[in-house]
Each structure stands twice: as C-alpha cells, then as structure tokens.
Amino acid sequence: MAWDSFKRIRFRKKKEMPGGLWMRCPDCEKSVYKRAVEELLQVCPECNYHFEISVHERIAQLVDEGTFAETATGLRATDPLEFVAVKAYCDRLEAARKLTGLEDACIVGTGKIAGHDVVFGASDSRFLRGSMGSVVGEKFTRAVELATELRVPFVFVSGSGGGARMDEGVLSLMQMAKTSAALGRYDEAGGLYVALLTNPTMGGCMASFAALGDVTLAEPRALLGFAGPGVIKNTIRADLPKGFQRSEFLLEHGFLDMVVPRVEQKQVIARVLDHCRIRRSA
Amino acid sequence: MADNGTDMDFEGPILELRRKIEELESFAESTEMDLRGQIEQLRQRCRELQREVVAKLTPWQRVQLARHPARPVFSDYLVQVFDDPLELHGDQAFGDDAAIYTGFAKFRGRSVLVVGHRKGKNTKERIACNFGSAQPEGYRKALLKMKLAEKFRLPILTFIDTPGAYPGVGAEERGQAHAIARNILEMSRLRTPIVCLVIGEGGSGGALGIGVGDRVLMLENAYYSVISPEGCSSILWKTAEQAPRAAAILKLTAQDLHGFGIVDQIVPEPLGGAHQAPGEACRNAADAIAEHLDQIVGTADERLLEQRYEKVRRIGVFLEGGAASAAASSNGAGRAVAPGATTR
Ligand SMILES: [Zn+2]
Numbered sequence: 001m002a003w004d005s006f007k008r009i010r011f012r013k014k015k016e017m018p019g020g021l022w023m024r025c026p027d028c029e030k031s032v033y034k035r036a037v038e039e040l041l042q043v044c045p046e047c048n049y050h051f052e053i054s055v056h057e058r059i060a061q062l063v064d065e066g067t068f069a070e071t072a073t074g075l076r077a078t079d080p081l082e083f084v085a086v087k088a089y090c091d092r093l094e095a096a097r098k099l100t101g102l103e104d105a106c107i108v109g110t111g112k113i114a115g116h117d118v119v120f121g122a123s124d125s126r127f128l129r130g131s132m133g134s135v136v137g138e139k140f141t142r143a144v145e146l147a148t149e150l151r152v153p154f155v156f157v158s159g160s161g162g163g164a165r166m167d168e169g170v171l172s173l174m175q176m177a178k179t180s181a182a183l184g185r186y187d188e189a190g191g192l193y194v195a196l197l198t199n200p201t202m203g204g205c206m207a208s209f210a211a212l213g214d215v216t217l218a219e220p221r222a223l224l225g226f227a228g229p230g231v232i233k234n235t236i237r238a239d240l241p242k243g244f245q246r247s248e249f250l251l252e253h254g255f256l257d258m259v260v261p262r263v264e265q266k267q268v269i270a271r272v273l274d275h276c277r278i279r280r281s282a
Numbered sequence: 283m284a285d286n287g288t289d290m291d292f293e294g295p296i297l298e299l300r301r302k303i304e305e306l307e308s309f310a311e312s313t314e315m316d317l318r319g320q321i322e323q324l325r326q327r328c329r330e331l332q333r334e335v336v337a338k339l340t341p342w343q344r345v346q347l348a349r350h351p352a353r354p355v356f357s358d359y360l361v362q363v364f365d366d367p368l369e370l371h372g373d374q375a376f377g378d379d380a381a382i383y384t385g386f387a388k389f390r391g392r393s394v395l396v397v398g399h400r401k402g403k404n405t406k407e408r409i410a411c412n413f414g415s416a417q418p419e420g421y422r423k424a425l426l427k428m429k430l431a432e433k434f435r436l437p438i439l440t441f442i443d444t445p446g447a448y449p450g451v452g453a454e455e456r457g458q459a460h461a462i463a464r465n466i467l468e469m470s471r472l473r474t475p476i477v478c479l480v481i482g483e484g485g486s487g488g489a490l491g492i493g494v495g496d497r498v499l500m501l502e503n504a505y506y507s508v509i510s511p512e513g514c515s516s517i518l519w520k521t522a523e524q525a526p527r528a529a530a531i532l533k534l535t536a537q538d539l540h541g542f543g544i545v546d547q548i549v550p551e552p553l554g555g556a557h558q559a560p561g562e563a564c565r566n567a568a569d570a571i572a573e574h575l576d577q578i579v580g581t582a583d584e585r586l587l588e589q590r591y592e593k594v595r596r597i598g599v600f601l602e603g604g605a606a607s608a609a610a611s612s613n614g615a616g617r618a619v620a621p622g623a624t625t626r
Pocket of ligand 1: 025026027028029030044045046047048049
C-alpha cells in the first residue's frame with residue numbers, strides 16, 4: 001500500500017556538531033542548541049520539526065514515570081512466506097532488532113497517564129518503518145483486549161509509515177481486520193481509544209487502527225494517509241498540493257480532533273481522559 | 283487477447299487445438315466425411331491439456347486469469363446469480379461511486395443485500411467505474427446500505443474485484459483510509475450474516491473494505507494480496523517488470539489463502555478459467571454462497587459475532603516464548619493458524 005512512496009523518505013540521522021552542544025535540524029538544516037531541542041522533547045526550536053523518537057522516549061514523555069509495565073512480550077515474527085527478495089525478511093528483521101533493541105515494531109503495556117490507569121502502546125518507525133505484521137497486529141489486539149478487560153482507556157501512538165508489512169503478505173493485510181475488530185468490541189464495551197498519529201502513519205495502519213480513535217490527535221506536519229504520495233503522483237500524473245497528507249491538511253479536511261505539539265501532548269491526553277470516564281459496567 | 287498488458291501465453295496451445303477442432307468440424311461438414319472419432323479424440327486431448335495447464339499455473343498466470351478481459355465481472359454475477367436486483371445509490375454525504383454497487387436482490391428466494399466492486403465490460407464502462415478502484419464515498423455507500431441490511435436482518439453478500447482503492451488527491455482529502463477502516467470495524471460487528479466472495483482481484487485494503495464476513499470464499503484463480511505484484515516489484519527491484527516474481531513470493535493465490543486459514547472455501551472455476559464458461563463460474567459461485575449462507579443464517583447474533591471475531595482474531599503467524607511457536611508451523615505446510623488461539 002504505502003510502501004513505495006516511502007523509499008525516499010529516509011530519516012536522516014541527527015548530525016553531531018563539534019563540541020556536541022549543537023546539532024543540525026534535518027528539516028530546516030539550521031544549527032540548533034541541543035538543550036533547546038531536548039527541552040521541546042526533540043523538536044526543532046527554529047522550524048517546529050518533530051524529530052523521530054523511539055518508543056522508549058515516547059513512553060518517557062507520555063506515561064507517568066515508573067508506571068509502565070510492558071505486556072504481550074516474547075512474541076517474535078517468523079517468516080511465514082519465506083519472503084526472500086533482494087534481502088531476506090529474516091535478515092531485515094534481525095537488522096531491525098539490532099538497530100532498535102526491540103522485538104518488533106511496537107510496544108504495549110499498562111501504566112498511568114497523569115494518574116489515570118491506561119493501556120498504552122506505541123509503534124516505532126525505526127523498526128521496518130513501523131509496519132504491521134503478525135506480531136504488531138497481535139500485540140495491538142492483546143492490548144485492546146486488555147483495556148477492554150480492565151475497563152481502562154487505551155492510548156496508542158502510531159508511527160507506522162510502512163503500513164501493512166509486505167514481507168508477511170496477506171497475513172499482514174488481515175491484521176487490519178484483527179486490530180479493527182478488537183477496537184469494535186472495545187467500543188461496544190464503552191472503551192475510550194485515544195489515537196496519537198505521528199510521522200509517518202500510512203497505508204494499512206492508517207486504514208485500520210490509526211483511523212479509529214474516539215479522539216484523534218496528531219503531531220504537527222506528520223505525513224498521514226492511505227496511498228503514498230509517490231503512488232498518487234504516478235497515478236494522477238500531476239503535482240500534489242502543498243502540505244498534502246500532512247496533519248494540518250487532515251485537520252482542515254475534518255479527520256483530526258487536534259494537532260498537538262509534543263510538549264503539550266501529555267497534558268491534552270490527560271484532559272481527554274479526565275473528561276471521558278469509562279463506566280464501571282457496560 | 284492482449285488487453286492492458288495481460289499475457290495469456292499459456293492459453294496458446296489450447297486455443298491452437300480448439301482451432302484445429304473447429305477446422306476439422308467444418309471440413310467434416312463440407313465433405314460429409316465421418317470424422318466424429320478424430321474430433322472426439324481431439325476434444326479429449328484439449329480437456330487434458332487444459333487440465334495440465336491449470337495444474338501448472340504459476341501465481342502470476344493466475345493473476346493474469348484474475349484480470350482476464352473476458353473474465354466474468356460483478357455485473358455478470360448480478361444477472362446470473364440474483365433475481366429482481368434493486369440498486370441503491372449514494373452515500374448521503376458526497377456522491378455516488380460507480381465503482382461499488384449496492385442494492386437489494388433475491389438470492390434463491392431470499393432477500394439479500396448485494397455489494398460488489400464494479401469493473402465494467404467494455405472501455406466505456408470500465409472508465410465509468412474507474413476500473414474497479416473505489417473512492418471513499420464508495421466505501422461509505424457500502425456501509426450505509428449494509429447498516430440498512432442489518433436493521434432488517436438481510437444477509438449481506440459482497441463480491442470483491444478491485445486492483446485497490448483509488449490513490450488520488452480527492453480520495454485522500456475525503457479520507458480513503460478512514461472510510462476503509464470504518465468499514466472493516468463495522469463489518470466485524472454487523473448483526474446480520476455476511477458472506478464475501480473474491481471473484482477476481484483482491485487488491486489490498488480496497489478489497490478488505492468490503493471483505494470482512496462470517497465466510498470468505500475465493501474463486502480458484504482469483505488473487506488476494508497486501509500489494510499488487512507490480513507495486514511489490516517496484517519496491518523490491520525498482521521496476522514493475524519483476525511482477526511475476528513478486529506474485530510468487532507474495533503468496534496471493536486462493537490456494538495460499540486457504541492454506542493460511544483466511545479463506546474458507548475455494549470455488550472451482552470452469553476448466554481453463556472462469557472466462558471459458560462464465561455461466562458455469564456464476565453457478566459454482568451461487569452454489570458455494572448458498573451452502574455457506576445456509577450454514578450461518580439463523581445463528582444467534584452473539585454467537586455469529588463471536589465466531590466472526592474469532593475468525594480474524596486467530597490470523598497471524600509468530601513465535602511465542604520460543605518453542606510454543608511450533609504451533610504455527612506444526613499445522614502443516616503453509617498453515618498459518620496463529621498460536622495466539624492456543625496461547626491466549
Ligand atoms: Zn528545524
């Protein structure tokens with residue numbers, strides 16, 4: 001689905017400047033003071049570019065310190081299709097595991113946000129572009145089922161530009177049905193799903209769990225959509241409008257509740273949790 | 283034969299033999315010679331050849347069959363499988379997408395809601411239905427009518443045949459991803475029986491957008507994939523020309539899907555493909571739908587929804603806690619029922 005267009009969107013590594021006090025913003029390319037970037041939770045003070053961050057940083061930013069307990073661990077992707085192309089899926093998985101220290105592209109668990117008990121999860125765009133295969137689908141689904149059982153809100157931060165993971169073929173596609181069906185049951189049970197969309201969330205992930213929040217927030221300027229911009233450009237053979245498929249574009253077209261900068265996200269989520277209390281019995 | 287790049291080389295020897303049979307028939311007629319024996323022999327040989335060809339079809343050749351210009355499309359099934367179709371238009375929000383048909387009909391005496399991707403049978407029709415690539419309003423129309431069907435407990439029958447949901451600027455502006463996601467979620471909990479049949483192309487999210495049901499059936503030469511072989515080829519090899527290779531590694535045939543436990547039944551096609559005998563293909567499809575519908579009609583809502591949830595819930599292959607993983611592979615070649623079902 002959204003694969004093709006993402007080949008070219010590489011996440012450039014933060015370039016260390018001499019002395020280590022300054023860094024170059026990959027977006028505006030200005031030299032910025034590192035401390036300033038950190039204070040903004042990895043956001044460029046010059047251009048508001050939101051740097052890519054890991055799931056662990058995400059947890060640290062949003063979940064109350066010391067409250068996160070990971071669940072649904074020990075799940076490992078296999079290679080059911082024996083998908084060997086330019087690179088074998090097995091090798092790609094191994095490389096991603098090494099790079100990120102993660103088992104797969106998402107982490108889920110229980111924790112508190114501003115004192116509210118929640119089930120929290122996040123996908124990591126550094127792991128095969130946050131794409132959803134069997135493991136991500138399973139972990140997400142277990143998290144939703146746990147939130148249903150515990151009758152607590154579910155907060156998920158998606159950074160899944162890879163969409164449904166091609167290497168697991170139609171099994172990945174069907175994770176869209178699995179995750180969405182779980183969210184359907186959670187909804188029936190009176191659950192509250194807060195979705196926070198980050199750069200990028202595309203294809204099969206956007207066309208399933210990421211689009212189904214009761215309240216949906218997005219980081220500024222995140223690329224969010226169904227088809228990749230490259231695919232669309234090739235199909236319509238014309239240039240795409242400025243800001244196409246960015247958070248602000250989706251807000252304008254009515255698909256987001258809010259665009260929220262990183263420093264305000266926890267507070268905004270906490271306010272939503274405060275307003276929407278899950279009833280104790282259905 | 284070659285239409286929009288379809289390469290049906292494997293049909294060549296069969297067509298050649300057919301020509302010979304026809305020649306012999308007209309020769310026999312004009313000369314009043316009794317060649318019935320020879321003709322019957324050739325016919326027999328032709329059937330064998332078709333069987334051989336079908337047995338050796340590569341995934342890419344099946345993709346070609348699924349896209350064959352003479353393959354029966356939704357409108358053929360609508361005419362041949364149903365009585366009294368009554369089309370319902372529009373999504374009550376933006377427009378009426380011709381790429382998805384929705385309407386009431388009688389199926390073997392029973393009122394049903396029919397939903398199907400529409401591809402058209404000639405260039406004019408194909409353009410009008412955007413070659414089966416639906417816009418968000420198509421998915422929203424389908425959902426609106428499916429909710430109507432739920433209200434009156436009409437079974438829903440969906441016919442899937444799309445290269446994919448349309449990748450356009452307007453489609454994104456109107457929330458293609460949201461429309462598909464919403465359909466998937468709602469179909470998983472509609473309180474009425476749903477049978478889905480993939481009749482040609484099961485193009486990714488665009489297919490799944492009308493593809494969640496109590497039963498998912500697939501025609502023998504249809505395909506169902508997370509991405510088109512061409513798209514996959516472009517990503518992996520930076521060219522669309524490796525599509526045949528991509529088709530093979532994507533495991534997208536009806537046989538693969540059945541092996542993964544995603545498809546409940548493979549609906550047989552006439553020898554050589556559905557286009558060889560469209561009437562027979564439609565009859566086979568109708569019989570299969572009827573069989574499955576009979577099994578689920580009358581099931582209590584809660585049980586129906588529980589079973590529908592379990593059907594998608596168990597899809598996936600992964601290892602859990604090291605050895606427990608074997609559950610996935612010990613089911614036999616390609617069987618991909620998740621260990622999730624046993625470990626939860
Ligand atoms: Zn900047």
